[in-house]
Amino acid sequence: MHDQAHSLEEAKTALVRCWGEMAPYWGISRTMAEVHALLFLCPEPLCTDQIMAELAISRGNASMTVRSLLDWGLVHRVHRKGDRKDYYVCDASVWTIFENIARQRKRREVEPIFDTISHCRDLARDAEQAAEDPEIREMAHRYHTRLEEMREFLQVFSHLFESFLQAGPTGLREMAAMLAAAQGLQPPGGDQSTTSSP
Amino acid sequence: MHDQAHSLEEAKTALVRCWGEMAPYWGISRTMAEVHALLFLCPEPLCTDQIMAELAISRGNASMTVRSLLDWGLVHRVHRKGDRKDYYVCDASVWTIFENIARQRKRREVEPIFDTISHCRDLARDAEQAAEDPEIREMAHRYHTRLEEMREFLQVFSHLFESFLQAGPTGLREMAAMLAAAQGLQPPGGDQSTTSSP
DNA sequence: GCATGCCTTTAGAACCTTTTGAAAGTTCGG
DNA sequence: CCGAACTTTCAAAAGGTTCTAAAGGCATGC
Numbered sequence: 001m002h003d004q005a006h007s008l009e010e011a012k013t014a015l016v017r018c019w020g021e022m023a024p025y026w027g028i029s030r031t032m033a034e035v036h037a038l039l040f041l042c043p044e045p046l047c048t049d050q051i052m053a054e055l056a057i058s059r060g061n062a063s064m065t066v067r068s069l070l071d072w073g074l075v076h077r078v079h080r081k082g083d084r085k086d087y088y089v090c091d092a093s094v095w096t097i098f099e100n101i102a103r104q105r106k107r108r109e110v111e112p113i114f115d116t117i118s119h120c121r122d123l124a125r126d127a128e129q130a131a132e133d134p135e136i137r138e139m140a141h142r143y144h145t146r147l148e149e150m151r152e153f154l155q156v157f158s159h160l161f162e163s164f165l166q167a168g169p170t171g172l173r174e175m176a177a178m179l180a181a182a183q184g185l186q187p188p189g190g191d192q193s194t195t196s197s198p
Numbered sequence: 199m200h201d202q203a204h205s206l207e208e209a210k211t212a213l214v215r216c217w218g219e220m221a222p223y224w225g226i227s228r229t230m231a232e233v234h235a236l237l238f239l240c241p242e243p244l245c246t247d248q249i250m251a252e253l254a255i256s257r258g259n260a261s262m263t264v265r266s267l268l269d270w271g272l273v274h275r276v277h278r279k280g281d282r283k284d285y286y287v288c289d290a291s292v293w294t295i296f297e298n299i300a301r302q303r304k305r306r307e308v309e310p311i312f313d314t315i316s317h318c319r320d321l322a323r324d325a326e327q328a329a330e331d332p333e334i335r336e337m338a339h340r341y342h343t344r345l346e347e348m349r350e351f352l353q354v355f356s357h358l359f360e361s362f363l364q365a366g367p368t369g370l371r372e373m374a375a376m377l378a379a380a381q382g383l384q385p386p387g388g389d390q391s392t393t394s395s396p
Numbered sequence: 397g398c399a400t401g402c403c404t405t406t407a408g409a410a411c412c413t414t415t416t417g418a419a420a421g422t423t424c425g426g
Numbered sequence: 427c428c429g430a431a432c433t434t435t436c437a438a439a440a441g442g443t444t445c446t447a448a449a450g451g452c453a454t455g456c
Contacts, residue, residue: 022307127205163374
């Protein structure tokens with residue numbers, strides 16, 4: 001009779017585990033991802049004790065993890081009348097989740113690297129202009145070129161990224177369709193689809 | 199007299215360090231990133247001993263790391279006549295580097311998660327259709343909806359991603375320009391740029 | 397005020413990843 | 427074949443991160 005309930009439980013467990021395994025790649029801790037997955041599936045807010053029980057983790061860990069998720073803006077606190085416990089919910093919209101993660105990763109990962117590369121490029125450019133020794137000048141030029149290419153690439157990428165986020169979920173779908181269509185028509189040459197490699 | 203040489207050295211060190219610090223976020227080890235940065239800047243192939251010396255790492259570490267980079271396709275082996283050492287170069291094209299990393303991350307991170315989510319969604323859908331108990335049915339429906347949304351999002355994202363990679367570096371630049379232009383015109387409402395928050 | 401329930405902090409334990417140094421393996425010239 | 431020059435592998439150690447359990451803090455209700 002409760003086969004379906006069992007299936008759901010299985011689905012939940014699978015998602016939690018999957019999310020957790022992918023977490024390191026996303027720069028967040030496994031437990032954070034697991035709590036997030038749990039809250040993503042549970043329709044109603046969960047309290048600390050429920051999270052502890054479901055994931056078999058300690059109170060301290062649950063507390064720290066939930067705090068991180070709050071900091072990321074991926075989870076919100078909910079109060080219930082006549083109950084002193086704090087309850088937590090996850091934003092149900094996939095887009096909102098994505099936007100949050102994407103913006104923060106951009107800020108934490110892309111921007112610092114961009115600044116450093118710009119700085120390095122400036123050093124190379126200055127060295128190139130000031131150099132008297134032709135050998136040093138040549139090397140400085142090479143550094144300058146490579147770093148400038150990389151900087152420009154990141155810049156373009158960044159702009160593209162920003163366009164996405166501003167487009168919203170519907171815009172994203174439209175974009176995907178548009179680009180797919182454009183790509184079907186674009187290549188004026190011969191080899192567009194039959195690019196068979198040996 | 200060698201101030202410029204010093205500046206270059208500084209630029210190299212800064213980039214190596216920056217690359218290395220960002221590495222964990224990118225799912226590769228710090229040393230791998232450092233070796234890659236080093237090879238990216240050095241115009242000519244480097245051998246194991248040079249890498250060891252520049253980064254102050256052990257031979258074993260250098261060997262393993264270079265192998266990983268070869269596996270990722272980010273670095274190539276080069277032989278020199280009359281020299282039995284192996285030398286290594288990094289691809290100079292920023293685009294090629296990006297394409298390599300992007301494809302592999304997609305394969306390793308996005309695709310497994312996509313499959314798992316699809317599987318979870320199927321479980322939820324089946325449970326929804328088979329459920330007799332209305333309460334279970336409702337819960338199954340919720341699971342189904344959320345998982346389907348997530349799956350669809352990943353699908354769109356994946357296609358978009360594929361479009362990018364196929365567009366190549368020039369295409370990417372064009373795309374960025376196009377989207378920026380489209381966004382400048384798009385909003386039919388009033389509040390597009392002056393979105394001031396309290 | 398005091399007791400209770402809940403959240404947060406913290407020091408140490410457990411765990412996992414990375415690095416090392418040395419030994420084994422491979423390839424080449426003589 | 428032998429010895430030299432390199433590369434690869436592997437077990438042990440170092441290092442870093444995450445988790446737990448226990449103590450501390452803060453608000454609430456009696």
